[in-house]
């Protein structure tokens with residue numbers, strides 16, 4: 001018998017997300033039966049970016065599958081900022097809408113910060129409003145960005161108690177890196193945020209029991225950056241040319257993460273794949289946040305999700 005090289009356990013985000021969507025659906029059905037409240041999500045997309053259109057369609061379909069209301073507002077690329085702000089004002093005032101998501105990036109003529117600031121923080125199911133960033137930072141209940149929330153659920157499911165573990169988050173964005181670090185700190189991890197100016201990033205990463213890669217650079221994190229047995233969470237979704245040169249020449253692409261998966265899987269203890277890892281959790285957590293927002297609006301304690 002030839003010894004197989006050690007192989008990391010795959011963290012099946014797709015399966016976990018499907019179970020979470022079922023859980024949200026059941027909880028939302030009880031909220032509707034008991035209180036007559038059907039959680040409602042409004043997704044706003046400005047422009048015609050094809051990748052964005054696909055995400056928006058997936059979100060809408062999954063929301064309806066969970067028995068929730070899903071409204072999609074598609075606005076033309078040239079929509080004036082004032083019109084977008086007016087729509088957000090209407091959605092803020094609509095008692096049937098508990099969650100508002102404005103798809104990013106927005107066209108260049110629109111000030112994204114002004115748009116995010118216009119969303120009622122209690123309907124901000126992306127968790128991007130500064131009020132929600134502040135609540136997360138000081139440990140108040142709020143709405144937590146979906147991608148890091150999904151990563152945390154996977155980590156707790158895989159590892160249980162995270163207390164005292166060394167966590168390295170590569171990437172300092174407001175939508176993933178910073179809130180991820182806050183969540184891990186909240187679990188009593190020892191957290192380091194690394195970024196493009198970090199010195200000796202490979203050596204730092206090798207100290208990580210938990211390594212979260214959220215930089216948006218295809219396969220940047222190599223196998224020899226990983227501490228043997230570590231848990232690796234790959235947030236990246238990057239389109240690169242197909243492996244087959246003929247298919248690549250025809251413009252075919254494949255999706256890879258920020259981690260060189262094949263190398264990393266030989267060293268890590270557990271690892272999320274791309275696709276099928278963090279991505280599906282992002283959408284499931286959007287529904288979880290919409291349910292949570294609907295409960296709070298109704299003055300009902302939300303059922304615990306993702307446990």
Ligand SMILES: Nc1nc(=O)c2c([nH]1)NC[C@@H]1CN(c3ccc(C(=O)N[C@@H](CCC(=O)O)C(=O)O)cc3)C=[N+]21
Pocket residue numbers: 052055101102103104105126146237255274275276277278279280281282283
């Ligand atoms: N306000 C706002 N909130 C967002 O949450 C937001 C956004 N804007 N703009 C665009 C990005 C992108 N995003 C994804 C969510 C799920 C998958 C996903 O489920 N991916 C699958 C399929 C990947 C594939 O094959 O293309 C997977 O990873 O398995 C991907 C991408 C949310 N975004």
